[in-house]
Amino acid sequence: MSALQTASVMNAIAGLDRWFESMRVDWPTPGYGGPVVHWWNHSLTYRGAGLDWRYEGIIDGYLTLWRATDERIWLEKAMLAGSDLVDGQLANGQYRNSAFELNPASGGTPHEAAADVGLLLLARELREVDPIAGERFLDAARRNLEMYWFDQLWDPPTSTLRDGRDESTFVPNKAATFIDAVLLLSEMTERNDLIERFTLPTAAKILAMQVTEPAKPPYGAIAQNRFGERVIDAYFPLYIARIIPPILRLHERTGDPRLQSAALAAARFLERIRESDGGFPQVIYGNGKRNRRPRWIAGSGDILRAFIVANQHGAEIDLAPSIDWLLRGVRPDGHIATAEGFGGIMPLVSRRDRFADELGVVGWCDKAIRALALLARDEPSRQANVADSVDVAMIGHTI
């Protein structure tokens, strides 16, 4: 990163942290709230706490900052977020209002698995520092995975993660989030049987939906979903990116080279379709048609993170355009704009959606802080810079 980019990254992290604090609510349970805009649907009426995938990025982002700086405030923020999930867990193991754009509702996918990832990362971090608190977070994640994902969504006869109790839908990016959570649970509980039983069959089904013919334009891409055997020929960069880190982690755990090749092919597909300004289309259909409306900004943090992880496996993807794209969304109050192009999805009809571009959504900005924190950690001169950013972030906080 250039010096200017480094400074911008640090400022963006500090701004996001400040903004996250302003998005805390206390109804119906304590947590991060606010409206949600999404390609499919918005949740503008319900603005209470949402215990969904926003917690994955918030907890992981804060933990990365804690490790980079040794400043305990970051760990405390991650623990506060973890407590939101524990306090909002229902008797059936699900989290209250975990459905993001479909809130208020529980049982959202991949959101509950993503929340589990956050809790398990936190529990792992606390093993040495505060094992009693760590056990509490581990218990909550384990309860959710066992009561909901293993008992209800997992179909033993076909070894498939379903997208609902009575559905034959398989969605690779959701399955990848599940793999991530199971890998962490397996590590924390020393249960290797979970790898064999859940993650390997799931990864095989994800890879089966990858385009493997080099001559085809979407070579390396992974289809969005399938209903039964019917694969939907649509490729969403954001969701492909969310598959890459869990598959690479599974490769690290098992040593299976096919997993690494598949993940790197997916990353190279994303690199190929990246546009000159660093943004990505919303979706590319099988016929090559691009839908650029809207192009995610804050959410593209997950694509940047996938590139960072892929580079650790030798991909050598230039991060600079993606960093620039993300940083252009930084707004004065600290949030990162959600997207560009909501108003143009459908001529005339979507005009009223123009506001959605600028809206700050916690469940998109968490992806930004998660990726930016990795950049801060990896920067050689990080000590001074991150320390500076911490000072900035403290302004306005009650500690």
Add this chain to the structure above:
Amino acid sequence: MRAETAIMRDTTSALPMEMRASLDLLFELLAGERGVMPTSVIGQPSLVTALGRYGTIESDRDRPTFLGVLASEISRTIERSLPQRIVVLGSGRLQRVIRPLRRSVAPVPRVPAEGWWERQGYQLVRSIKIQGIGSLFWSSCDRLLRRFDRTALADRCRIAMLRTLVAARWSIAPSTLCIHEYRRAA
């Protein structure tokens, strides 16, 4: 192709999209500070539970809300407590037309006619219609295009369908669901 977030069948999001939109609008209409809804909610248990997930319902017999109930139920409440304000969610004229075509149409009774309300001593002060002709048009385009594998266009039509769920305000415009607010005439 469906929305990214999948929900188990027994939660709010498993309700048909137009019913969810209706609950959104009801919450906007009823809620005050911190998501508190000062109202007594009477109606189909699944709808009462779903509305309760938006915030806190603080019982207020002077402002009942009826979710898909028959006129006789409304009448009994009026006789008991003569409320000042009543909010009703019921089906509109279009529901009868589309019910045979769709599995997911929520079976809620129609809102009693204006003459009935006048006889009870109430006047209409607000009417919101959900899922009118426009939204149904986009929904039809979505289904048709998907059948012919025109996914890109179908996706856009689906989004247009969602964005037009709140129907036109013209009094004669038909819709599948409607929310009416009545106040007691002086």
